[in-house]
Amino acid sequence: DGGITQSPKYLFRKEGQNVTLSCEQNLNHDAMYWYRQDPGQGLRLIYYSQIVNDFQKGDIAEGYSVSREKKESFPLTVTSAQKNPTAFYLCASSIRLDRVDYGYTFGSGTRLTVV
Amino acid sequence: SQQGEEDPQALSIQEGENATMNCSYKTSINNLQWYRQNSGRGLVHLILIRSNEREKHSGRLRVTLDTSKKSSSLLITASRAADTASYFCATDWGNSGYSTLTFGKGTMLLVSP
Numbered sequence: 736d737g738g739i740t741q742s743p744k745y746l747f748r749k750e751g752q753n754v755t756l757s758c759e760q761n762l763n764h765d766a767m768y769w770y771r772q773d774p775g776q777g778l779r780l781i782y783y784s785q786i787v788n789d790f791q792k793g794d795i796a797e798g799y800s801v802s803r804e805k806k807e808s809f810p811l812t813v814t815s816a817q818k819n820p821t822a823f824y825l826c827a828s829s830i831r832l833d834r835v836d837y838g839y840t841f842g843s844g845t846r847l848t849v850v
Numbered sequence: 851s852q853q854g855e856e857d858p859q860a861l862s863i864q865e866g867e868n869a870t871m872n873c874s875y876k877t878s879i880n881n882l883q884w885y886r887q888n889s890g891r892g893l894v895h896l897i898l899i900r901s902n903e904r905e906k907h908s909g910r911l912r913v914t915l916d917t918s919k920k921s922s923s924l925l926i927t928a929s930r931a932a933d934t935a936s937y938f939c940a941t942d943w944g945n946s947g948y949s950t951l952t953f954g955k956g957t958m959l960l961v962s963p
Contacts, residue, residue, distance in 0.1 A: 739892075768950065777938065777955040778893075793950070825892055838883050838895030839951060846890075 737762045741826050741842035747850050748813065748820060756811045756845045758826035765831045767809035768839065771795060772823040781824075784809055785831070813847065821849050854882075854939045854954035862960045869926040871957040873939030874919075880942045880949065882915055882922050887936045887956070896924075896937075929961045 739760045748754045760767065766785045770778040780793030784803040798817025803809055809828075813820045823846050827839040854875040863869055873882070881900045885893040899906045899915045899922065906913045912925040926933055936958045940951040 741892075770953075775955060778953040780950055780952075783950055823890075827893075836881065836898065836900070838885075838898055839893070840895070841885075841892035843892045844890070 739826055739828055739840055739842035741824075741845050743845060744843070746845055746847045748847060749850060751815045753812055753814050754847065756813070756824055756826075756847070758809045758811065758842060759807055760809075760828045760840070761807060762828055762840060763806075764828035764840070765806070766829045767803070768827045768829075769793075769799075769801065769809070769811045770825045770827065772825060772844075778825065781811065820847055822847060854941050854952065856937070856939055856954045856957040858957060859955070860958045860960070862962065863929060865929060865931055865961055865963050867929055867961075869929050869933070869959055869961070871924045871937050871939075871959070873922045873924070873954055875922075875939075875941045875943075876920065877943055878917075882913075883940045883942070883951065884911075884913060884922075884924050885938045885940060885953075887938065889935075893938065926959075929959075931961050931963050934959060934961045 742757045768783040769781040772778050779795050781799050782801040784790035800812045825844050826842040829839050830837050854873045857872045883898045884896045887893045897908045897913050899913050910927045915922045936956040938953050938956045940953045942949050
């Protein structure tokens, strides 16, 4: 079955550590996205990518970094510069960034907690 | 902010009743989409309505769009306990041919047996 796989489901980070969240899709989608969800805040866009080796900052990119070395993969690194990283992180994909008639497919999320 | 705003924030109904959720937004859009999220899970795409459409149906879902009022509504008919979830509207408003979705804060729906 095609879909998006996020791992791990739960992640604990110590102060000052960088952590990387994995996102893999086998839908042959060109565009991929990372959103952050906080309670009562809805989803906020961190980064997005429309093609391999290219990505754009979203609304809250500070303290995060991404890479897009393969079409199928779009990992997100939460760096120590992100001062409030505890949140639910959602990865999504769509056919193409300019095909706006299609919805997004989401992964099941990674819950990151700072300990 | 372009972010859509859902209303109400929370809704509690009995099985068999209809549930109506509303979404308002601020600027012109290409399309508006509704998503569902079960607790602790990812979002699932429910329905998309284009800016030149006024109403769309999918199973027990009915979506309306009023671009003059910059608002949309999602109606779930004959609700079931399994419909319990949070529902989000998302607007696609980019005018360059490339765009990303902006999500509202969601309506939490509780359907009691």
